[in-house]
Amino acid sequence: xxxxxxxxxxxxxxxxxxxxxxxxxxxxxxxxxxxxxxxxxxxxxxxxxxxxxxxxxxxxxxxxxxxxxxxxxxxxxxxxxxxxxxxxxxxxxxxxxxxxxxxxxxxxxxxxxxxxxxxxxxxxxxxxxxxxxxxxxxxxxxxxxxxxxxxxxxxxxxxxxxxxxxxxxxxxxxxxxxxxxxxxxxxxxxxxxxxxxxxxxxxxxxxxxxxxxxxxxxxxxxxxxxxxxxxxxxxxxxxxxxxxxxxxxxxxxxxxxxxxxxxxxxxxxxxxxxxxxxxxxxxxxxxxxxxxxxxxxxxxxxxxxxxxxxxxxxxxxxxxxxxxxxxxxxxxxxxxx
Numbered sequence: 406x407x408x409x410x411x412x413x414x415x416x417x418x419x420x421x422x423x424x425x426x427x428x429x430x431x432x433x434x435x436x437x438x439x440x441x442x443x444x445x446x447x448x449x450x451x452x453x454x455x456x457x458x459x460x461x462x463x464x465x466x467x468x469x470x471x472x473x474x475x476x477x478x479x480x481x482x483x484x485x486x487x488x489x490x491x492x493x494x495x496x497x498x499x500x501x502x503x504x505x506x507x508x509x510x511x512x513x514x515x516x517x518x519x520x521x522x523x524x525x526x527x528x529x530x531x532x533x534x535x536x537x538x539x540x541x542x543x544x545x546x547x548x549x550x551x552x553x554x555x556x557x558x559x560x561x562x563x564x565x566x567x568x569x570x571x572x573x574x575x576x577x578x579x580x581x582x583x584x585x586x587x588x589x590x591x592x593x594x595x596x597x598x599x600x601x602x603x604x605x606x607x608x609x610x611x612x613x614x615x616x617x618x619x620x621x622x623x624x625x626x627x628x629x630x631x632x633x634x635x636x637x638x639x640x641x642x643x644x645x646x647x648x649x650x651x652x653x654x655x656x657x658x659x660x661x662x663x664x665x666x667x668x669x670x671x672x673x674x675x676x677x678x679x680x681x682x683x684x685x686x687x688x689x690x691x692x693x694x695x696x697x698x699x700x701x702x703x704x705x706x707x708x709x710x711x712x713x714x715x716x717x718x719x720x721x722x723x724x725x726x727x728x729x730x731x732x733x734x735x736x737x738x739x740x741x742x
Contacts, residue, residue, distance in 0.1 A: 420449055473503045585738070662681075
């Protein structure tokens with residue numbers, strides 16, 4: 406006699422030559438699985454004497470209370486602030502946040518997503534690895550796991566995108582330098598070359614430069630600079646090679662801006678510097694950093710509410726956090742009182 410307890414979904418999957426997730430979805434009558442496949446799975450389950458594990462079903466209900474956050478680097482202060490905002494919203498719903506870092510590695514991202522799918526988490530928020538395609542995220546849709554894209558878009562992937570307006574961010578920084586400081590040779594510096602936030606900001610920055618009839622300095626935007634040390638070294642190299650041909654700079658992040666300010670201090674040069682994000686250290690730097698406050702915590706809360714709504718929770722409509730230029734010393738202005 407066959408021991409029915411020994412028959413698992415993996416047993417059925419091996420018998421039919423399909424994946425365990427296909428069997429699981431078929432037995433749950435998931436519409437993403439073709440009717441012919443669902444019928445074949447049901448028949449094979451009956452033939453083998455498969456008995457559903459009710460304890461496992463209860464465990465899956467618990468797992469649906471898990472929310473995955475997939476990010477490139479959880480050591481990044483911006484990511485940490487965003488995660489804090491997300492945790493607040495998730496915690497209010499008595500759900501548990503699982504945070505995983507991909508370190509900008511598509512192989513690690515694939516493993517992380519596979520694990521989250523196998524755990525049947527309730528939803529996933531992801532800042533994808535640069536170059537990620539919709540096909541690489543298709544497993545989430547196939548498993549009917551709601552997903553939200555955070556900051557970086559993935560073309561043709563059917564999920565909400567929660568991100569700050571690149572145009573609004575650039576406008577705040579550009580207008581301050583152009584109007585308040587009469588800067589006319591402005592560069593955009595730093596960031597991952599192919600990341601959509603940088604690409605969108607740089608595109609709008611180029612349009613503002615062109616509309617104002619100002620000279621363009623693409624060489625300053627070309628080298629990738631994401632860490633403080635890398636930004637410092639890259640900026641100093643550019644000055645050594647090209648001279649101080651710019652009179653103001655918009656930095657892709659506060660972390661990059663810190664590196665630029667260190668480079669300028671090392672060279673004894675002063676030009677207006679504006680960062681983006683307003684991270685906790687921005688006010689305590691010397692000089693204190695003028696920056697566009699993007700409210701990472703608020704963005705995390707918005708991402709969390711967006712995902713939980715997809716998971717069936719009900720919220721009052723959440724407004725996107727407001728952007729604000731915080732004027733301090735690095736642009737040449739006095740400390741904001």
